[in-house]
Amino acid sequence: MVAVLFGGQSPEHEVSVISGMQAFAATDTERWNPVPLYLAKDGSWWTGPKLGSVDAFSRTDAFRSLGRRVSVRPAPGGRLVLDPERRSRFSRTALQPVDIVFPVLHGGSGEDGGLQGLCETLGVPYVGSGIIGSAVGMDKDISKLLCRQVGIPVVEHVAIREADWADRENAWLDRCESDLGFPVIVKPARLGSSIGISRASERSGLDRAIEDAFRYDGKVVVERAVPELREVNCSVLGDPVDAVASVLEEPVSSDAVLSFQDKYMKRDAAPGGAKSQRPRGMASLDRLIPAPLDEGETEEIRRLAVRVFRAFECAGVARIDFLREGTTGRVFFNEINTIPGSLSFYLWEPSGVPFPDLVDRLLEIAVRQHHDRTARVRSYAVNLLSERDLRGLKGAKGS
Numbered sequence: 001m002v003a004v005l006f007g008g009q010s011p012e013h014e015v016s017v018i019s020g021m022q023a024f025a026a027t028d029t030e031r032w033n034p035v036p037l038y039l040a041k042d043g044s045w046w047t048g049p050k051l052g053s054v055d056a057f058s059r060t061d062a063f064r065s066l067g068r069r070v071s072v073r074p075a076p077g078g079r080l081v082l083d084p085e086r087r088s089r090f091s092r093t094a095l096q097p098v099d100i101v102f103p104v105l106h107g108g109s110g111e112d113g114g115l116q117g118l119c120e121t122l123g124v125p126y127v128g129s130g131i132i133g134s135a136v137g138m139d140k141d142i143s144k145l146l147c148r149q150v151g152i153p154v155v156e157h158v159a160i161r162e163a164d165w166a167d168r169e170n171a172w173l174d175r176c177e178s179d180l181g182f183p184v185i186v187k188p189a190r191l192g193s194s195i196g197i198s199r200a201s202e203r204s205g206l207d208r209a210i211e212d213a214f215r216y217d218g219k220v221v222v223e224r225a226v227p228e229l230r231e232v233n234c235s236v237l238g239d240p241v242d243a244v245a246s247v248l249e250e251p252v253s254s255d256a257v258l259s260f261q262d263k264y265m266k267r268d269a270a271p272g273g274a275k276s277q278r279p280r281g282m283a284s285l286d287r288l289i290p291a292p293l294d295e296g297e298t299e300e301i302r303r304l305a306v307r308v309f310r311a312f313e314c315a316g317v318a319r320i321d322f323l324r325e326g327t328t329g330r331v332f333f334n335e336i337n338t339i340p341g342s343l344s345f346y347l348w349e350p351s352g353v354p355f356p357d358l359v360d361r362l363l364e365i366a367v368r369q370h371h372d373r374t375a376r377v378r379s380y381a382v383n384l385l386s387e388r389d390l391r392g393l394k395g396a397k398g399s
Contacts, residue, residue: 001033001034001035001096001097001098001099001100002027002032002033002034002035002098002099002100002101002102002363003034003035003037003047003080003082003098003100003101003102004020004023004024004027004034004035004036004037004102004104005020005037005039005101005102005103005104005105005110005115006019006020006021006023006036006037006038006039006104006105007020007038007039007040007041007105008039008105008106008107008108008109008110009039009041009043009108009109010105010106010107010108010110010191011107011191011195011196011216012106012107012108012191012195013041013106014057015106015341016104016105016106016107016110017038017054017057018054018341018342019104019106019339019341019342019343020036020038020104021052021053021054022342022343022345022355023102023104023343023359024036024052025052026345026355026356026358026359027102027356027359027363028356028359028360031360032363034052034102035047035049035082035096035098036048036049036051036052036067037072037082037098038051038063038067039105039110040063044069045069045070045071045072045082046063046064046067046068046069046070047067047068047070047082047096048066048067048068050066050067051063051066051067068084068085069084069085070082070083070084070085070096071083071085072098074122074124075097078122078123078124078125078370078374079097079098079099079124080097080098080101080122080124081095081096081097081098082095082096082098083095098124099125100124100125100126100127100363100366100367101115101119101124101125101126101127102126102127102362102363102366103115103116103126103127103128103339104339104343105339106339106341107138107190107191110339111134111138111338111339112134112135112138112139112190113130113131113132113134113135113138116128116129116130116131116134117131120373123374124370125366125367125369125370126366126370127316127362127363127365127366128315128316128317128338128339128362128366129312129313129314129315129316129318129338130313130315130369132312132313133312133313133314133315133318133338134338136312137312137314137318137335137336137337137338138190138338139189139190139219140187140189140190140221140335141157141159141189141219141221143312143333143335143336144157144221144333146311146312147308147311147333150307150311152304152307152308152311152333153330153331153332153333154332154333155223155224155226155323155332155334156179156180156223156224157180157221157222157223157224158172158175158176158179158180158221158222158223159189159219159220159221159222160172160210160219160220160221160222161218161219162214162218162219162220163218165210165214165220169207169210172210173203173206173207176206176222177203177206180222180223180224181224182200182201182202182206182225183199183200183201183225184199184200184206184222184223184224184225185197185198185199185200185222185223185224185225186198186199186200186206186209186210186212186213186220186221186222187213187220187221187222187223188213188214188216188217188219188220188221189217189219189220189221190217190219191216191217195216196212196213196215196216196217197213198212198213199225206222210222226323226324226325226332227325227326227327228325228326228327229323229324229325229326230250230323230324230326231250231251231253231321231322231323231324231334232248232249232250232291232293232301232321232322232323232324232331233248233249233250233251233319233320233321233322233347234246234247234248234249234301234302234304234305234319234320234322234347235305235317235318235319235320235340235344235347235348236305236306236308236309236314236317236318236319236320237316237317237348237353237358237361238309238315238365239314239315239365239368239369240309240310240313240314240315243306243309243310243314244306245302245303245305245306246344246347246348246350246351247289247290247291247347247350247351248289248290248291248293248298248301248302248347249287249288249289249290249291249346249347250287250288250289250291250292250293251286251287252286252287252288287346289346289347289350290350297329297331300331301322301331304320304322304331304333305320305322308320308333308336309336312336312338314336314338315365315366315369316338316362316365316366317340317343317344317348317358317362318336318337318338318340318344319336319337319340319341319344319347320333320335320336320337321334321335321336321337322334343355343358343359343362345358
């Protein structure tokens with residue numbers, strides 16, 4: 001059984017619900033047995049077939065009457081079980097074993113390595129990047145430092161922690177102004193979906209932007225704004241050994257900064273020119289696919305994307321976002337999304353990989369990665385707590 005996990009305690013909760021519904025619907029039920037597993041904003045866990053539809057979340061708390069609350073606990077053999085809270089103490093039939101976890105959580109502990117670490121500790125296979133790629137990729141500051149270390153170009157930036165900002169605002173504003181100039185882009189360091197991002201063109205605006213970003217995260221990134229900016233994104237599928245890049249996209253924003261509304265709140269066109277009332281996640285974003293770049297530049301960005309994917313030791317699917325400077329054509333790494341919105345299916349379909357095939361590949365990679373992890377030697381044939389070995393340890397200390 002594949003538990004498609006979505007929701008989570010993050011400002012990107014609703015984004016995750018949309019992506020989770022899409023992944024659940026695209027899973028081949030003849031090959032896999034998908035079940036929806038919803039992590040509510042209050043931290044409770046819910047499942048049930050009716051939670052596989054976005055309609056279950058169209059009204060606040062509607063899911064509580066449509067699904068059943070469960071606890072998630074480990075079971076022998078590298079599995080989890082979903083244990084309903086209300087069942088007979090003598091009944092075992094209501095337990096649902098989970099063979100693979102398919103995280104579609106955006107932000108928070110679902111994307112930053114926390115969930116991945118739990119799965120590895122319990123020996124449960126999971127889809128996507130491992131602990132290192134997830135944790136480093138979630139932090140825009142550390143991501144840039146890693147890319148700079150391996151020779152991938154990044155935009156100059158300043159990282160500020162909230163504890164350092166307090167009572168030293170003017171010193172930090174001075175540093176940003178001297179090191180970066182204006183305009184700048186201000187972002188929460190460990191959040192996605194363009195939440196909390198703003199552009200500042202002067203000192204007072206920068207002060208306000210930093211204060212606003214601190215509402216979402218305890219670390220903020222201030223970076224030089226790229227002139228005549230064009231954003232170009234590329235998805236990569238595979239693992240650090242075998243990775244391939246998708247076609248490129250160029251998102252079209254309604255402002256100087258791509259907003260949450262641009263990404264997620266566009267509606268489908270309905271017959272007669274009306275707008276659908278159901279958002280489609282990242283698939284609704286206005287974009288040019290393929291990005292209108294010449295062949296040489298396209299291939300260079302695709303090569304850069306694979307280099308980033310491998311540097312972060314990613315697996316599954318990731319989307320790497322780049323910034324292109326209009327006057328010079330220089331390209332900079334912007335960020336990596338180890339669990340991208342809509343799983344980047346809109347980039348793989350024109351690359352010849354339909355969404356159901358993409359989900360198949362993600363699950364296959366998860367099984368392969370899990371086998372590689374668990375096939376290694378995981379114990380050492382010595383008992384340091386035996387009487388003999390303890391004597392040896394005491395003797396070593398006294399020598």
